[in-house]
Amino acid sequence: LTMKPGEAIRVGNVIVRRTRRGIDALRLSETRAQHLACRDMLTGLFNRRALLDHLHACLATEGRQHLLYMDLDGFKDTNDVYGHGAGDELLREVTRRLNRACPGADMVARVGGDEFAVLLHGAEEGPTELAQSILAQFEAPFIVGGYRVALGISIGIASSATGDSAEELLRRADVAMFAAKAGGKNCARAYDPALDAGREMRKRMEQDLRQAIERREIGIVFQPIVDAGRQRIVCVEALARWSHPDHGAVPPQTFISIAEESGLIVALGRDVLAQACEQARDWTVDLAVNLSPAQFWDRGLCHTIREVLEATGFPAHRLELEITEGYLLRRPDAAGAILDQLRATGIRIVLDDFGTGFASIGYLQRLPFDRIKIDRSFIKDIDEDSGASELARAIVAIGDALRLPVTAEGVETPRQAMVMRQAGCTRLQGWLFGRPMDA
Ligand code: C2E
Ligand code: MG
Ligand code: MG
Numbered sequence: 001l002t003m004k005p006g007e008a009i010r011v012g013n014v015i016v017r018r019t020r021r022g023i024d025a026l027r028l029s030e031t032r033a034q035h036l037a038c039r040d041m042l043t044g045l046f047n048r049r050a051l052l053d054h055l056h057a058c059l060a061t062e063g064r065q066h067l068l069y070m071d072l073d074g075f076k077d078t079n080d081v082y083g084h085g086a087g088d089e090l091l092r093e094v095t096r097r098l099n100r101a102c103p104g105a106d107m108v109a110r111v112g113g114d115e116f117a118v119l120l121h122g123a124e125e126g127p128t129e130l131a132q133s134i135l136a137q138f139e140a141p142f143i144v145g146g147y148r149v150a151l152g153i154s155i156g157i158a159s160s161a162t163g164d165s166a167e168e169l170l171r172r173a174d175v176a177m178f179a180a181k182a183g184g185k186n187c188a189r190a191y192d193p194a195l196d197a198g199r200e201m202r203k204r205m206e207q208d209l210r211q212a213i214e215r216r217e218i219g220i221v222f223q224p225i226v227d228a229g230r231q232r233i234v235c236v237e238a239l240a241r242w243s244h245p246d247h248g249a250v251p252p253q254t255f256i257s258i259a260e261e262s263g264l265i266v267a268l269g270r271d272v273l274a275q276a277c278e279q280a281r282d283w284t285v286d287l288a289v290n291l292s293p294a295q296f297w298d299r300g301l302c303h304t305i306r307e308v309l310e311a312t313g314f315p316a317h318r319l320e321l322e323i324t325e326g327y328l329l330r331r332p333d334a335a336g337a338i339l340d341q342l343r344a345t346g347i348r349i350v351l352d353d354f355g356t357g358f359a360s361i362g363y364l365q366r367l368p369f370d371r372i373k374i375d376r377s378f379i380k381d382i383d384e385d386s387g388a389s390e391l392a393r394a395i396v397a398i399g400d401a402l403r404l405p406v407t408a409e410g411v412e413t414p415r416q417a418m419v420m421r422q423a424g425c426t427r428l429q430g431w432l433f434g435r436p437m438d439a
Helices: 005-038 048-059 075-082 084-101 126-137 166-182 194-214 252-262 265-280 301-312 332-344 361-366 386-401 414-423
Strands: 065-073 107-112 115-121 142-144 147-149 152-159 188-190 219-227 233-244 248-250 286-290 319-324 348-354 371-374 406-408 427-429
Touching: 005 048, 048 065, 048 107, 048 115, 048 166, 065 126, 065 166, 075 084, 075 147, 084 107, 084 115, 084 126, 084 142, 115 126, 126 152, 126 188, 152 166, 166 188, 166 194, 194 233, 194 252, 194 265, 219 265, 233 252, 233 265, 233 427, 248 252, 252 265, 265 286, 265 301, 301 332, 332 348, 332 361, 371 386, 386 406, 386 414, 414 427
Parallel strands: 152 188, 233 286, 286 319, 319 348, 348 371, 371 406, 406 427
Antiparallel strands: 065 115, 065 152, 107 115, 142 147, 219 233, 219 427, 233 248
């Protein structure tokens, strides 16, 4: 092969250029690989590995590290109801809001499905303020697939002392986050060594509850509901009771929420329904049973109820299911279809704790309820405060406008009973007429 000098230089240039391009490409893919290894694909945030590496490095330097560990409230529900596409969309919007709330943060990471972390380096009093601005970002509802979704965030805060390991700091922030969840959700809690004991206890409670359900140790009591006119018992509400071998009676709010978080609620709910139907079968009054969100969205719900009715011989037309408004409105169309299916069997549906959720009246109108039950909080202050009576009357008027009969719950005094009867309630429930009692 012969080449003129000019040509040789040209070919040489091409080779050099090609090689350089090759090296550049190699470098690029190396950075991309590094980038991918420490990033979460969906949100582009740093991942758990990157957070731990960075935390290790920071803890080796001077100054305090503050770690905020966060878990979304209500994300699992949304994912179940709207599907994973909507869930992904939601996580990306959460990421945008976190970035907006934390411009000065050292690192924002997604550490698990719906868990996030923010690392704040050095600042003395920054973490609480940062938590507040994150919470503020969650005040506005999220819009997914055209629906408004209310989402909260529970935040745990841990600050480093000398000698702390990254893993220990992460654990403490996680424990604090759990305390924020247990303390009502959508709030922030700072780590405190006393919380460790609480966390252990809750884990043990979950195991004990699982065992109690398996051994059929969850009991039920019945509270009478009377008609407002003659004040005779027309219905009873079944309420679950659990007596723990060491701790005694556990409040239903506590064990129901443990059951909901751990998925035990489906088995527990079925057991309560079966016991209630068995014990109340030969009475002449109606029977009301509470239903949790996780049970409501469970695909097997209708089937389970039919099975229980068949096995116990309890007539469907005497059964009422009490459900609360919050979760129905997240997806009114799907909720409506489930309610129709339940009502087709002859069961009636009662909207429980009315007035406490963020219900939009317009949506409620679209859902087929048979009755609403006004929350106790509206009845409680009737004796002291005339404004409270007005409010209670206004709530009953909403029920009338929806053409639904109204029950008042938590009636403790004759005056409360009178005000609610005059307001138009057709049924009353409360200690004035009877406490929850065994069959
Ligand atoms: P809820 O369905 O709104 O039940 C009414 C609650 O108010 C009951 O509390 C009842 O004992 C209480 N109550 C009734 N009358 C009065 C009164 O005059 N004054 C006062 N201060 N309280 C009154 P309980 O039994 O502690 O249940 C609390 C909540 O736990 C229930 O609220 C319900 O949401 C939930 N729950 C109880 N049993 C079950 C169950 O089997 N399944 C589900 N999913 N939830 C349940
Ligand atoms: Mg109820
Ligand atoms: Mg209620």
